[in-house]
Amino acid sequence: MALILIIDDDDNFCGTMESLVLRMEHDFLAASTLEQGIRILREQAVDILLLDVGLPDGNGLEALSRIKEASKSNPEIFIITGLGDPAGAETAITEGVWDYIVKPTSIKQTRAGLTRALKYRQEKQSRRQAVTLDLERIVGRSAPMRKCFEIMAQGAASSAPVLITGETGTGKELFAQTIHANSLRKDKGFIVVDCAFLTETLMESTLFGHRKGAFTGAVERRDGLVKLADQGTLFLDEVGEMPLSAQKSFLRILQEKRFRPLGDAEEITSDFRLMAATNRDLDAMVENGTFRRDLLYRLRTIHLPLPPLRRRGRDIEALTRYKVRQLCEENNLPPKKIEQNFFDTLNAYPWPGNVRELFNVIETAFVASGSEATLYTMHLPGEVRIQVTRASIEKGQLPQMPENDPTDPAGFFQDNIPGFKVWKQKMEQHYLEQIIAATNGDVKRILNLFFRKKTTKRPLFLSFYGPT
Incomplete structure (x- = not known):
């Protein structure tokens, strides 16, 4: 017995599909929005997904990557639409969906399509059990x-x-x-x-x-x-x-x-x-x-x-942990912790060089961290941090500064005095935001300004507060 999910806001069509699926002696679930459907896909092992294109909270075709990432069972997908679109059909096939159905469709055709898809899925699962791949060297399960x-x-x-x-x-x-x-x-x-x-x-x-x-x-x-x-x-x-x-x-x-x-x-x-x-x-x-x-x-x-790596979601974190663990073993160092903001920055970067570039960036951060026990965002190359911050500014999504501004000692140190590393990281973030704004996002000028402070012999806090 299979589980068939439909994501469609058309109650009449959902009722027709429920009747068909139950007559085929399979289980049936329905969701009227993408968010409801994705929540079900995270929790249930769905075999077939019937997905509408025009939904109240988004386009089904455009959400295919989110749906596949959220699904725990990688179901066979049928795209359903009331208006045939050649470009949409091409996108659907490219994304690996089973079929592209234009409403209205006959019950006989739909039943035959579901039967074929379930038979294919059963055979595919049998093949998967017969061939157990050794994937020891490949990191990621997105x-x-x-x-x-x-x-x-x-x-x-x-x-x-x-x-x-x-x-x-x-x-x-x-x-x-x-x-x-x-x-x-x-x-x-x-x-x-x-x-x-x-x-x-x-x-x-x-x-x-x-x-x-x-x-x-x-x-x-x-x-x-x-x-x-x-x-x-x-x-x-x-x-x-x-x-x-x-x-x-x-x-x-x-x-x-x-x-x-x-x-x-x-x-x-x-x-x-x-x-x-x-x-x-x-x-x-x-x-x-x-x-x-x-x-x-x-x-x-x-x-x-x-x-590409930018479409692999949580694999970025898995690859990062793998590379850091490998570098620690190669250099006879104890395992390093990784701060969450470190992952946030990596996830926001587009990775034009994909896994190869990610591993190079991780190695650079690892070397910059030296004997420190934790990898922080400040250890990442300036080019990566600048591009992520610049993109955030352009999208209007720049993270808010804390209520106690680190550039205001009276406020920042009023309640809990932070460790120097935390203060230093927040100061560098604030400094980076200021030079991006001052240079209108000119990357060449940003890099010159950002790295100029490394030539001074004064402590970092003097670079911001001047001589005492």
Whole structure:
């Protein structure tokens, strides 16, 4: 018996769906607003969600990421709308919904759709139980990541080509290694080809190898990367950078699994599993003639799109704790605590460099904290703090200063005298707000002003209050 939830403010339609679901002998719940529905999704293991687009407190399509993040069971989603919209349908499909239904719809069609979705969900859960992934190296369990794990399980259970796409720093090679480590080829090699450095002159020797004497300097026979990947995985990193001439040669290798080393008269074989990754739009490259359509079809049998860090919600905190723990172990230091405002700042930053940038920022903060037991916002790089504060000012959401202004000693120290670190952090926040306002958000001037105080030998409090 499944649990089906509908989020719709149309009482008549909800009543019709309730009658249908109960006749199908499943449980039914209804919510008239997004907030009510999200609360149910947090508390109940919902199998299917019927989601209206136009709701009193928001747009269902625009709330899909919130819904997926809140859900404890990652339900199959049906989008329901009274007005068909091609752009909306495209968005829904891109987000991975099961179906896009335009009202009015027949009971027969709706029942058939629900039946198919429940059968698919049951089979998917069976596959998930059959393939237990080792995800020790991948941190995060947000809704976008759970979708990635499902696709990874498909990849691990087969030898079909996998194309991993995503922005720079999202961890494409790590995901490829994880699929390989969970596959039947895990005991064989994982061979990386850096396509960005695969020039036409080096391509044949690098990929195919050469025999002794094939060219000046070839003093011995050497196997190419394609042969080294025999029985294992060949990973094409940044495949979008591969020259057209190399694409043509590589397409034949994929089709035949045969190639001729440089200077050799006979062809040899290699039974490799192919994976590729790119941060480029290969479809757009196909349209402008810089990437072969037939090669793209070969690469994209299984497509794993990785979400940017800014869409991974609470994973930022999990990744931060993981990196801090790792740094403490590497430097033989006791575990460090992390202040909540530290996480608040990280969550407000857009992370254009994704996980790679986050780890670099965390390491910078770790070094700045020295032997201190706690990581504070003041340890984060100035560039990150400035961008977050500037964005808050522009949105009119700048955190309010405490009732006792830290720049007013008579008020700030009246009740409870704060520790120096707390006072210093609040003073730096106040100082940062003032220079952003004074420079109209000019980042270059802000950085010059913000870091100028580091050149003085006076204590920090003298920088604000002047000589005593």
